[in-house]
Structure formats: C-alpha cells, structure tokens
Amino acid sequence: MNLNKILNLSVDCVVFGYDTNTKSLNVLLIKRYLESEKGSKILVDDYVLTGYHVYENETLDESASRVLKELTGLSNLYKKQFKAFGDPDRLKHEKDLIWVEHEKFNLRTITVAYYFLLKTEEVDLKSNKNEAKWFPIGDLPDLGFDHEQIILEAYEDLKIKCLSEPVIFELLPDKFTINEVQDLYQSILQIEIDNRNFRRKLINKKYIIPLDEKQIGVSKKPAQLYMFSKDIYDKMFQKNYLINI
Template sequence: MKAEIIPNISVDCVIFGFDNTTKSLNVLLIERYLKLKDSEIPAVNDYVLRGFHTLDNETIDETANRVLKELTGLDHLYKKQFKVFGDPNRLMNEKDIIWAQHEHFNQRTITIAYYILLPTDVIQIEVNQYKPKWFPVNQLPELGFDHRKIINEAYADLKEKVLYKPIVFELLADKFTIKDLQDAYEAILGVEIDNRNFRRKLITKKYIIALDEKQVGVSKKPSQLYMFSKDVYQKIYKESYLISI
C-alpha cells in the first residue's frame, strides 16, 4: 500500500554550512517560483527551506532524513530538532496562499524544524535536482512562508549550543587547523577572537588531537593539522561542560 502524506504536518530543515574559503556561515535554500497562466510576471519568486510533508508510515526523524538525503545526498549528518512552528497564520501572506492553492496543501500546516551542520564542500549542489544555493546567514534573500523566523531561531539555538557542545566540529573537515576552528567560531558567534588566547586554550584540550600532518597545497607556511576525538570528549566531559573560547 502506497504511503500517503499527512497534509498538515511537515518537516523543514535549516542546513547550515561553513565555507572555509569565505569564512562564512551559510544556509542552503531553494528557489520558490510560480508563474500563473496569462501572466508574464511571476506570482511567487523567492527562496525557502527544503521541507516535506510527513508520510503516514514514517517518523518525524525519518522525514527529516528524507529531506537531507534528497537535498544533500548524504546520510548520518548532525541534526537537531529545535522547535515546532504551529502559528495558525504562518502561511497566510498573499504569496503563500497562492502557492498553497497551486500545490494543494493545507494552509494550517504545523512544521517540525531541524537544523543540520556540515562543511559546504561536502555536497555537490551543482548536480542537485532542486538547484539549491548557499546564502550567508546574515545576507538572506527574500524568503517565503515563515522561513526567516525559522532560520533566525535555528541560528539563535546554534549560537547558544556551540558554547557547551562540541558541535562546531560538524562544520569542519575531519582534519583542520586551529585557525580553521577559530574562523568557524567567529562565523557562528559574530565576534572576533584573540588569536593567541584561543590557540593557547584550544591546544590544551585533550579532545583536540594533534596529528603528524600539516596542510598541503597552501602558498604560505603550512599549519599543523588536528582532529576532534568524540570518544575522548565523552569520557572526560559532561553535557553541561562549557567550551571556553
């Protein structure tokens, strides 16, 4: 028997990616475009998060995994369910009403929101059927639905959690420099961090393992590479451990 969608329950995923070239925290969005018959001007032309209605034979987590697989091609990414958005007016502006009518979905839709963390270069957006685009989190385009609010709340939660959970490492390659790590923290928190103090604090952390490797293919003096050990972190620290930067 074919699975049916639950018309008023959906999952939206805020995919955060750290670009180690531009040193920016980005959000992955897809274009929402609709041109009605007998009109040269599009009725809807903006960007949204990628989401799906939940199927009646799957859990909410499985819906989120389906979104991620279709948009990134990847499994087993870090994801966090952070809030439910159920305002009865959340899909009631003019463009959203037009879109809902055209797509035949329920305007009283409740969405369960997740955010996901990854380095931007691990996904190939150029070959994705949805043609997603990365946008800096502080330079977002016009957004549909209540997706600006969802992104803002996801970002606020990320900025809080990054201070006491080792989730920043999800945004980096498996091997990274101390400067890469500092850049990621600065991009998330929107602050400048003192180089020497940061390095002095971080290299004493037992869960950051120095490797017998250095950068390759760089024009300047290659820097020492490190890796994050989740096993060491979990053995030493409790959930409430504050990561001092």
Template structure:
C-alpha cells in the same frame, strides 16, 4: 506502495554548511518559482527551506532524514529537532497563499523544524533539481513562509549548542588548524575572538589531538594540523562548556 501524507503536519530542514574558503556559515535554500498560466507574470520568485509533509506511519525524524536525502543525497548527518512552528497566520503572506493554492497545501499546517550540519563541499549543486543554493546566514535572500524566522531561531540554538557540545567539528575537515576552529566560531557567533587566548585554551583540551602533520599546498608558512577525538571527549568531558569564549 505510495505513502499517504498528513496534510497539516510537515518538517522543515535548516541545512547549515561551513565554507572554509570564505569563512562563512551558510544555509542551503531551494528556489520557489511560479508563473501565471494566463499572463506573462511571475507570481512567486523567492527561496524557501526544504521541507515536506510527514507521511503516515513515518516518524518525524524519518521524515526529516528523507527530506534531507532528497535534497542533498546525504544521510547520517548531525541532526537536531529544535522547535515546532504553528502560528495560525504563518502561511498567510500573499505569495504564500498563491503558492499554497497551486500546491494544494493545508492553510493550517504545523511544521517541525530541524537543523543539520555539514561541509558545503559535501553537496553537489550543479544538477540539483530543486535549484538549491548556499546563502550566508547574514545575507539571506527574500524568503517565503516564516522561513526567515525558522532560520534565525535555528541559528540562535546553534550558537548556544556549539559552546556546550563538539558539534562544530561536523563543519570542519577531519584535520584542521587552530585558526580554522577560531574562524568557524567567529562565523557562528558573529564576534571577534582573541587569537592568543583562544589558541591557549583549545590546545589544552585533551580531545584536541596534535598531528605530526602541517598544511600543504599553501604559499604562507604551513600551520600545525589537529584532529578532534570523539572517544577521548566522551571519556573525559563533563557537562560544562566545551570552551569559554
């Protein structure tokens, strides 16, 4: 049975991915492209967040999970609903109006924004039907609708939350080095962190477990590997900063 969509309520998903090779926090965007039917003109050519209308008898969380799965094939990822966007003029850009007419969207659509955290290598983009592509958070392309605003507000929320909760480990391999944790924090926060001070603080955390393993397959001296123990964290953590930076 085909679900009936609610014409003026949607979800938009900011998918954050971290690339350990480039040390870049990225956002997954999809291509928005429309050519004129009568002339050889390109009417719309930019990128947007993935999103869709909420269907009747569907929760907001279920809608966001559905949209993410359609884009990436993934489920059970870290997910946070962080804000609703409903300004009357949020869809009034000239290109947006052309797109809305073509897609028959409601001009007064309110969107509920979520962000998800994953590792970039978890998403296969080669045959993605949405022409999805990763972009560094600090080098975004031309974006449609109010999606730049949504991304920047999601990023601000992530900056705050990563200092209070262990969500950064959603973006790292299961086994990681202290430098990789520092690189990720620097990428999210956009700041330089003192290496020695950061290392001293992190290895004191009982939920950061040193492994009897080192990096393999690298030319330089291999570094010690660690893992994050969610069980230990939940037992001892008090509602305070995960780490002071």
C-alpha cells in the same frame, strides 16, 4: 510502502554549512518559482527551506532525514529538532497563498523544524534538481512562508549549542588548523576571540589530536593540522562549556 501524507504536519530543515574560504556560516535554500498558466507573469520567485509533509508511517526524525537526503544525497548527519511552528497565519502572505493554492497545501499546516550541520563541499549543487544554493546567514535572500524566522531561531539555538557541545567539528574538514576553528567560532558567535588564549585552551583539550601533518597548497607558512576525536570526547564528556571564550 504507505506514503499517505499527514496533510497539516510537515518538517522543515535548516541546513547549515561553513565555508572555510570565505569564513562564512551558510544556509542551504531551494528556489521557489511559479509562473501564471500562460507564462506571461511571474507569480512567485524566492527561496525557501527544504521541507515536506510527514508520512503516516514515519517518525518526525525519519521525515527530516528523508527530506535532507532527497536534497543533498547525504544521511547520518548531525541533526537537532529545535521547535514547532504553528502560527495560524504562517502560510497566509500574499505570495504564499498563491503557492498554497497551486500545491494544494493545508492552510493550517504545523511544521516541526530541524537543523543539520554539514560541510559545504559535501553537497553537489551542480546536479541539484531543486536549484539549491548556499547563502550567508547574514545575507539571506527574499524568503517564503515564515522561513526567515525559522532560520534565525535555528541560528540562535546553534550559538548556544556550540558553546556546550563540540558540534562545530561537524562543519569543519576532518583535518583542520587552530585558526580554522577560531574563525568558525567567530563566524557563528559574531565576536572577536583572543588568538593566543583560544589556541592555548584548544590544544590542551585531550580530544583535539595534533597530527604529523601540515597544510598543503597555501601561500603562507603551512600550519599544524589537528583532528577531533569523538571517542575521547565521549569518554570524558561533562556538562560544561567546551571552550570558555
């Protein structure tokens, strides 16, 4: 297999996951750490998105899927290519220059950014070799390169996307309550939604299927569970808002 890298072209992956317990939209980041040769000084200590060079025999989509699988072990997830980042100075902050020299990166690397949607519980962080960690979108750590900009632009794109397509169901368990859907919309859009209005609109959607099941293991009154039917949605899909909030 030809694994020759295109030295000035990479992909970066913004991995979004939603935690139904904390009701927070999170981003999966990996540790970037470098000490001096004698180990007496920490040169770089922050977090970055997962990403890598594109191989000569790959499409951009194939590169992004490969990088995502290497990080999470997962494939066939929702992904969207949303922008290319090519500012001449995007790798030239002081700590980034140290990292670039150590890793022999091309200073004029252009990256094509994707975002992925998955369920946080699907990722095994305990055995992750990259020291991956979830961070709330509103509480990001110190980031390398231009990755804060990439994350925030991915987030803005996701806000728009979740109003026109049912992508939020990629972030929820297969069986969910109406309140969990509402909490997720509120977390992404950073707005308050009228509960009664939202519930009425959602349960009237033919692709939201009520199940003969209720929550288990909750201290309060268990709520009705529902599931999303992609088959029904695809059959009736029209280019309009999923839910008018």
